[in-house]
Amino acid sequence: MAKEQLQVLNALDVAKTQWYHFTAIVIAGMGFFTDAYDLFCVSLVTKLLGRIYYHVDGAAKPGTLPPNVSAAVNGVAFCGTLAGQLFFGWLGDKMGRKRVYGMTLMVMVICSVASGLSFGKEPKAVMATLCFFRFWLGFGIGGDYPLSATIMSEYANKKTRGAFIAAVFAMQGFGILAGGMVAIIISATFKAKFDAPAYEIDPVASTVPEADLVWRIIVMFGALPAALTYYWRMKMPETARYTALVAKNAKQAASDMSKVLQVEIEAEQEKIEQLGQEPANSFGLFSKQFLRRHGLHLLGTTSTWFLLDIAFYSQNLFQKDIFSAIGWIPPAKTMNAIEEVYKIARAQTLIALCSTVPGYWFTVAFIDRIGRFAIQLMGFFFMTVFMFALAIPYHHWTLKDNRIGFVVMYSLTFFFANFGPNATTFVVPAEIFPARLRSTCHGISAASGKAGAIVGAFGFLYAAQNQDKTKTDAGYPAGIGVKNSLIVLGVVNFLGMMFTFLVPESKGKSLEEMSGENEEEIGTGVESEHQAGHNRTFPV
Numbered sequence: 001m002a003k004e005q006l007q008v009l010n011a012l013d014v015a016k017t018q019w020y021h022f023t024a025i026v027i028a029g030m031g032f033f034t035d036a037y038d039l040f041c042v043s044l045v046t047k048l049l050g051r052i053y054y055h056v057d058g059a060a061k062p063g064t065l066p067p068n069v070s071a072a073v074n075g076v077a078f079c080g081t082l083a084g085q086l087f088f089g090w091l092g093d094k095m096g097r098k099r100v101y102g103m104t105l106m107v108m109v110i111c112s113v114a115s116g117l118s119f120g121k122e123p124k125a126v127m128a129t130l131c132f133f134r135f136w137l138g139f140g141i142g143g144d145y146p147l148s149a150t151i152m153s154e155y156a157n158k159k160t161r162g163a164f165i166a167a168v169f170a171m172q173g174f175g176i177l178a179g180g181m182v183a184i185i186i187s188a189t190f191k192a193k194f195d196a197p198a199y200e201i202d203p204v205a206s207t208v209p210e211a212d213l214v215w216r217i218i219v220m221f222g223a224l225p226a227a228l229t230y231y232w233r234m235k236m237p238e239t240a241r242y243t244a245l246v247a248k249n250a251k252q253a254a255s256d257m258s259k260v261l262q263v264e265i266e267a268e269q270e271k272i273e274q275l276g277q278e279p280a281n282s283f284g285l286f287s288k289q290f291l292r293r294h295g296l297h298l299l300g301t302t303s304t305w306f307l308l309d310i311a312f313y314s315q316n317l318f319q320k321d322i323f324s325a326i327g328w329i330p331p332a333k334t335m336n337a338i339e340e341v342y343k344i345a346r347a348q349t350l351i352a353l354c355s356t357v358p359g360y361w362f363t364v365a366f367i368d369r370i371g372r373f374a375i376q377l378m379g380f381f382f383m384t385v386f387m388f389a390l391a392i393p394y395h396h397w398t399l400k401d402n403r404i405g406f407v408v409m410y411s412l413t414f415f416f417a418n419f420g421p422n423a424t425t426f427v428v429p430a431e432i433f434p435a436r437l438r439s440t441c442h443g444i445s446a447a448s449g450k451a452g453a454i455v456g457a458f459g460f461l462y463a464a465q466n467q468d469k470t471k472t473d474a475g476y477p478a479g480i481g482v483k484n485s486l487i488v489l490g491v492v493n494f495l496g497m498m499f500t501f502l503v504p505e506s507k508g509k510s511l512e513e514m515s516g517e518n519e520e521e522i523g524t525g526v527e528s529e530h531q532a533g534h535n536r537t538f539p540v
Contacts, residue, residue, distance in 0.1 A: 005512065006272065008240045008253050008265050013158045013510045020260050024155050025164060027232045028148040029171030031105060034226040035141045036175025037182075038112055039077055041222060042134070044183045044345050045215035046070060051337040052211050053123035069127050075457030076131045077138035078313070082450040084142020089443015091143075093246065093436055097151050098238045104147065105230050107140030109223045116220030142450070146442040149430035153438075154239035155260075158510045162367035165427045170360035173418065177357055180349030182221050186214055187342040211337045245435040245517065248272055285437055293516060297432050298441060300502030302448035304376065305425040307496035309452035311383065311489045312417050315410075355411035359418025371507040372424045373500065379420010380497035386413045387490030394483035421496060425449065431506040434515040 005013070050064040065073065084104070092100045111133050118130040148168055156164040190210045237260065243253035250269035258265045283289035335343070367375060386409050390397060397406035425445070433441040506514050 005510070006244060006250075006268055008244055008250075008257050008268075009510070009512065011257060011261055011263060011265055012155070012240060015157045015261055017157070017160060018261070021156065021160075021164060023232075024152060024236070025167045027229055027236060028152050028168045030225050030229040031108075031144040031148055031171075031233075032169055033171040033175040033178070034108055034112075034222055035144055036172035037179045037225075038108065038137055038141060038175075038219075038222040039081075040176050041179040041183070041218055042073060042077070044179060044348065045218055045341060046073060047344065048211060048215050048337050048341050049073065049127075051340070052215075053126060065127075069124075071458045072131050073127065073134070075454055077134045077141070078450050078453045078457055080135040080138025080140075081142035081145075082138075082447045082454070084139040085145050085443040085447040085450060086142075087139075087443075088143025089146035089439045089441075089446070092147050092150060092439035092443075096238050096242055096247070097147055097154075097439065098234075098236060100143065101147050101151070101233050101236075102230065104140045104143030105226050105233060108137060108144070109227045109230070111137035111140060112223035112226070113220050116216040118216075142443075142446070145426070145446040146430075146439045149426055149442050150439045151236070151239055153430035153511065154241040154435070158508060160368055161431065162372060162427055162507060163364050165430055166360070166364045166367050166423050169423055169426045170357075170364055170418075173352065173357040173360040177349060177352040179218075179222075180345045180352055183218050183341060183345035184349060186217050187338050187345060190214055191336075191338045191342055214338060214341060241435045241511065244272055285440060290437075294433060294441075296502050297504060298444065300499060300504075301425065301429045301432075301441075301445040303499040304380075304421060304496050304503060305429075305445050305449035306452040307492050307499065308380075308417070308421040308425055309449040310456045310492050311387075311496075312422055312456075313453035314456035314485070314489060315413065315417075351407075351411050351414060355415040356418055359415040359420070360423060362415075362419040363423040366419075367424070367427065368507060371505050372428050373503065373505045375419065376421045376424040376428075376500050376503065377497060379416045379418075379422070379424070380493050380500060382416035383413050383420065384490050384493040384497065386410075386416070387486050387493060391483050391486035391490060394486065421500075428503055428506060431511060432504055432514045434517050435511070438511075438515075 046065060050070075054065055054069075064070075088100055088104055114133040115130055115137055118126050118133060120126040120129050149165055152165045152168050153161060190213070237256040238247075238252075240253040240257045243249050243256065250267040250272045254265040254267040283293075363375060390406065390409055390413075396402055397409075429442040429445040430438065504514070511517075
């Protein structure tokens with residue numbers, strides 16, 4: 001049976017949308033802006049790294065990164081992110097959201113700069129240094145996932161909570177867009193120098209010192225937005241739900257939220273202590289009670305995020321190779337290294353502007369109207385449809401007259417990834433678990449997603465390269481290799497749609513209703529909201 005809600009939590013649940021909500025979105029969102037920039041900017045310069053460090057003197061073909069080096073450069077940050085999500089997610093429940101929040105940001109700033117300063121006498125040494133710093137960059141990025149989601153969910157009101165959390169995540173779209181725009185500006189600046197008669201170079205080799213400077217500037221730029229938000233992160237008060245339900249400090253929670261909401265809130269220390277003694281608020285992560293109450297929920301959030309990230313990160317990291325395979329980006333031998341960066345960045349920026357960014361904000365607009373479940377199911381469904389539509393008649397799309405159609409359909413898969421599971425898998429784990437385990441469970445769910453990203457970054461690169469010996473100029477597969485990869489991604493999206501049925505709908509409910517923290521006991525004849533979630537008919 002549910003008990004009366006704490007006044008401080010009820011005040012947060014029913015609060016009207018205020019300036020502090022938007023402030024929290026920007027502060028938390030800039031972390032995700034940086035996350036996306038840092039994770040995806042490397043795909044813009046991967047080919048450039050090959051032409052700088054692995055060119056063959058006198059060869060007619062530009063250099064490319066060896067498959068193992070390319071996989072490491074693209075995927076090592078995901079390994080760090082996975083570790084960071086687990087570690088900082090757990091730490092956020094132990095030490096508090098705010099105390100850990102600043103740590104993750106500083107790790108991101110330092111390692112972003114250090115990645116651009118990667119050094120070594122031999123190409124292998126430079127790549128090893130870059131991979132080392134990108135691992136720790138990913139470690140800091142990983143902490144941002146559970147902390148940003150948890151902080152925003154615990155600050156928001158229940159009416160618009162989904163939109164606020166989704167808006168934080170939507171800043172990822174602007175980070176991807178910014179990565180492309182920065183790469184365009186930097187490469188265009190140096191490209192203009194190459195076009196001048198005094199800087200004429202061999203368009204094939206193009207391993208001039210300026211090319212080495214280009215990728216370093218692009219990689220280091222990601223430190224700037226993160227550094228600018230550090231001060232504001234440190235000024236944010238700890239969330240009331242952590243202070244009241246985990247730290248058991250009613251006075252501090254009431255004081256903090258009185259300032260934020262600008263209303264008088266009573267400190268209810270006795271009620272907090274009573275809540276802490278209830279069985280519903282004492283079980284741990286590895287207990288039978290957690291397994292019974294939230295086991296299927298955790299399976300649902302981990303499995304759907306894992307499957308989604310296999311497809312999403314594969315598409316993002318290797319879209320440059322798909323564009324080369326269908327001929328949308330010219331062969332490498334026809335342009336110098338800087339020009340190639342420019343054309344890759346321009347193609348990826350167009351995709352981000354027309355499909356990725358709008359998809360995120362469609363989710364923000366509709367998530368509290370049609371619900372998390374409907375958006376996630378719809379997103380997986382259309383991703384499946386478009387993947388198969390690209391894969392089955394693949395050779396039709398590679399014909400010159402059909403390339404625009406391929407790009408349009410490929411863009412739609414990004415749109416429905418973001419107006420779909422890429423946003424909802426981030427939102428839901430921050431809403432359905434108890435406060436004392438919320439950051440940990442979100443970290444576990446997010447880490448499962450990054451395991452999927454690692455499969456995408458490492459597995460699909462090798463699978464595609466080994467399936468077909470016919471390569472494009474860039475060394476990536478044309479024909480059957482790309483086709484089979486798209487088919488596999490379609491199957492992955494279909495499985496994601498099936499596992500979505502394990503995830504409960506949290507639209508319009510308080511965090512305590514979803515987690516069962518406000519119940520007097522477990523096992524009463526009254527079925528709780530979160531238990532009913534297992535048998536609920538979901539509105540679509």
